[in-house]
Amino acid sequence: MTLDINAIRADFPILSRILPNGKQLVYFDNAATSQKPQCVIDEMTRYYENYNSNAHRANHTLADEATTALENARKEIALFFGTKPENLIYTSGATEAINLVSYGWARYNLKEGDVIVLTEMEHHADIVPWQELSKEKGIEVRYVPIDNETYTLDMDAFEVAVEDASLVCVTHTSNVLGIRNPIEQIIQMSKNSGARVLLDCAQGAPHEKISFSDLGADFIAISAHKMAGPTGIGCLLVSSERIDEMGPFMTGGSMIRKVTTDGSTFQKGHAMFETGTPRIAEAIGWGAAVEWLSQFNMKDIHDHIHKIASWTGEEMKKIPGIKIYGDPTNKNSSGAVSFLHETIQSQDLAFLLDQGGFAVRTGHHCAQPLMDALGVPSTNRASFWIYNTQEEVESFIEHLTDVCKRFS
Amino acid sequence: MEDASWPSHLSPIIEEFKDCFDSMERYELLFEYAKKHPSPLPLDEWNEENQVLGCQSRAHVKCSLDENGFFLLRAGADAQIVQGLMSITAMAVNGMLPIEVARLTPKYVEEMGLKSSLTPSRANGFLNMFNRVISEAEVLSEG
Numbered sequence: 174m175t176l177d178i179n180a181i182r183a184d185f186p187i188l189s190r191i192l193p194n195g196k197q198l199v200y201f202d203n204a205a206t207s208q209k210p211q212c213v214i215d216e217m218t219r220y221y222e223n224y225n226s227n228a229h230r231a232n233h234t235l236a237d238e239a240t241t242a243l244e245n246a247r248k249e250i251a252l253f254f255g256t257k258p259e260n261l262i263y264t265s266g267a268t269e270a271i272n273l274v275s276y277g278w279a280r281y282n283l284k285e286g287d288v289i290v291l292t293e294m295e296h297h298a299d300i301v302p303w304q305e306l307s308k309e310k311g312i313e314v315r316y317v318p319i320d321n322e323t324y325t326l327d328m329d330a331f332e333v334a335v336e337d338a339s340l341v342c343v344t345h346t347s348n349v350l351g352i353r354n355p356i357e358q359i360i361q362m363s364k365n366s367g368a369r370v371l372l373d374c375a376q377g378a379p380h381e382k383i384s385f386s387d388l389g390a391d392f393i394a395i396s397a398h399k400m401a402g403p404t405g406i407g408c409l410l411v412s413s414e415r416i417d418e419m420g421p422f423m424t425g426g427s428m429i430r431k432v433t434t435d436g437s438t439f440q441k442g443h444a445m446f447e448t449g450t451p452r453i454a455e456a457i458g459w460g461a462a463v464e465w466l467s468q469f470n471m472k473d474i475h476d477h478i479h480k481i482a483s484w485t486g487e488e489m490k491k492i493p494g495i496k497i498y499g500d501p502t503n504k505n506s507s508g509a510v511s512f513l514h515e516t517i518q519s520q521d522l523a524f525l526l527d528q529g530g531f532a533v534r535t536g537h538h539c540a541q542p543l544m545d546a547l548g549v550p551s552t553n554r555a556s557f558w559i560y561n562t563q564e565e566v567e568s569f570i571e572h573l574t575d576v577c578k579r580f581s
Numbered sequence: 582m583e584d585a586s587w588p589s590h591l592s593p594i595i596e597e598f599k600d601c602f603d604s605m606e607r608y609e610l611l612f613e614y615a616k617k618h619p620s621p622l623p624l625d626e627w628n629e630e631n632q633v634l635g636c637q638s639r640a641h642v643k644c645s646l647d648e649n650g651f652f653l654l655r656a657g658a659d660a661q662i663v664q665g666l667m668s669i670t671a672m673a674v675n676g677m678l679p680i681e682v683a684r685l686t687p688k689y690v691e692e693m694g695l696k697s698s699l700t701p702s703r704a705n706g707f708l709n710m711f712n713r714v715i716s717e718a719e720v721l722s723e724g
Contacts, residue, residue: 194604520638520660520706527697528604550639579609580661 176469176477182560184210184465196530199565204348204376204509204556205534206398209462213401216461217454228453229427243453246460253463254395255384256410262443263456266407267375268298270394271342273409273446274371275302277422278392279340285311287339290368292317292326293546294347294354297539299373299394303342317343319546324350324499331359338368345377349538349552350499351482351509353377360390369415375399375407379558380478380507382471385410397455402462406455409446416442423448474559478508482557485566486510492574494581498552508557511538516581519551525580526553529572587689588681591673598693607694611665618668619675622657633709638663640710644717651676652721654714658706666690666707670714682718687711 182188185208190198200208220242226235228243244258251261264270283289289303293316307314315334318327324347335341341363346353356372363370371392374383379400385393393410397403411419421428421439428448430438439445466474479501486501489512498511514522523535534554537544544550555569587595594614601607622631622641633640638660647653654674656667673689674682687708690696 518638518660521662524662524697525605525608528608576605579605580612 176473176559178477178560178562184212185560186211188560192530194528196528199531199569201555201557201561201569202532202534203379203558204399204554206404207379207401207558208560209403210401210465212465213403213458213461217403217458220454220457228451239453242457243451246456249460250408250463253467254393254410255386259442260385260411260413260416262409262411262446263451264407264409265405265452266396266398267373267394270407270409271298271371271373272302273422274392274394275306277419277446278415279306280310281420282418283310283312283339286313288313288315288337290315290317290331290334290338290341292343293319293542294326294344294350294352295342295540295542296344296348296373296375297541299342299344300542316542319543321547324352326354328355328358332362335362335366335368338363338366340371341368342371342373344373346380346507347499347543348376348509349511349540349543349554351501351506351511351556352499352503353505353507356388360388364389376507376509380471380475391415397459397462400462401465402459403455406452406459419445422446425449469559477559478557478561479504479506481561481563481566482506482508482510484563485555485570488570489573492577494577498547498549509554510556511552511554513549513552514577514581517577519553521580522553522576525576526572531569531572586686588673588677591669591689594669594672595689595692598695601694604694608662611695612661614668615661615665618656618664619671620653620655622655624657627657633713638706640706642710642713642717644714644721646679646721652679652682652718656710658710660706663706663710666695667710670711674714679718679722683715683722685715
């Protein structure tokens with residue numbers, strides 16, 4: 174089914190924004206964060222205006238309404254990701270979700286000499302927690318390299334690395350290259366080796382239907398804000414087997430069963446990991462985002478994004494001096510197109526694109542090992558989502574061509 | 582200084598930027614100024630001590646007094662926009678007393694129509710370098 178992009182755009186008030194320099198905003202920084210539809214903004218406002226209260230604590234009407242909304246959002250989000258509410262732990266985002274696996278599972282279940290397999294493609298959020306754990310417990314961390322020609326993972330190297338691994342942590346889709354990894358194969362190979370699998374789906378979830386039960390991973394980390402939800406909320410999806418192996422990460426109120434001056438006992442399941450006042454408005458907002466997204470087929474969203482990313486990548490290649498990092502034409506690639514100009518420094522290029530109203534990301538994208546593998550300090554990145562149009566990318570190419578002519 | 586914000590010899594440069602047709606023309610002019618740095622810091626002198634930290638570009642600043650006790654700003658950046666702004670800043674502050682430099686504000690950048698270079702989100706670029714110059718000028722004026 175073809176998406177009605179104009180109708181979709183009408184749901185996002187920010188997209189009609191005129192910037193201070195008089196230019197129409199063209200938002201191509203979706204891999205950093207997506208914009209929010211009006212229904213998400215409205216649901217969060219409705220909570221604050223009508224039933225703002227703490228959840229899971231009191232018996233008054235507002236508290237009941239807040240608790241019900243928080244838990245209904247959990248049901249809706251869990252359903253969207255093909256799992257049950259009891260397998261969904263709210264976190265602040267994918268970063269906290271990965272740290273939760275590190276602190277709440279790995280520290281209780283891994284020991285000195287165990288092996289964790291990462292890839293060169295990982296975001297720092299999926300590297301630094303494991304480096305810290307490695308220092309603390311004497312765990313070996315292995316990195317699967319990328320092939321610099323195809324920008325894909327070296328699966329032969331993965332096969333060797335996973336052989337005696339205890340845990341495999343891999344990104345579903347690279348935030349820099351837009352490359353979607355062969356996660357089904359990675360999960361299968363990891364299982365065959367007896368390794369547990371953590372998928373970082375921060376970039377994957379906005380681009381394809383993630384089904385936790387179908388994939389069979391042990392852990393999946395997701396951020397809401399890249400898929401139309403608010404910032405400050407995300408989740409860790411955990412299999413029932415693994416959640417039973419987990420121990421407390423952060424401690425305090427709500428996660429306890431009983432506290433005495435002699436010590437404490439803890440709740441079971443997701444409650445053990447959701448201490449303190451929950452992110453109630455954010456969870457409700459994410460629930461609204463998931464409901465909004467559910468009206469579409471994620472395959473249609475992927476196809477739309479892939480079409481404009483692929484076209485943009487091909488057109489950019491025609492501009493003298495531009496080099497693309499990744500392969501936007503790959504049918505599995507998401508909407509991230511990383512590029513550099515041979516003489517215009519990336520930060521300068523981002524400034525100059527901003528003069529035309531184009532919001533792109535610049536920097537190492539929290540993926541310095543990948544930058545090292547690519548042999549560059551940073552890239553520019555245009556990343557597209559459901560509301561971006563062919564007209565926008567055409568005007569982008571026109572502006573980029575002009576910038577390259579004038580400033581190189 | 583005729584104004585507390587910038588020295589008088591900077592005014593013709595500011596006027597040059599004000600005469601630009603649009604922001605793209607202003608940035609073209611800024612790229613030209615990046616090539617005219619009166620006291621660039623060569624690459625082989627870029628080190629951790631003089632690096633201004635930031636994640637998007639490399640920038641280095643070295644402030645000292647010349648043989649007559651006047652301020653000398655040497656700077657280098659891989660981003661031409663930052664280098665251009667530092668070039669103009671060097672044109673402004675070189676030859677001034679450190680105490681005068683310490684009183685400088687980046688208002689001249691705003692006046693040139695390049696206000697976006699001063700927003701906190703760009704702090705890893707020019708604004709951090711400017712703040713470094715001011716704090717080094719404060720130290721040099723005390724010495």
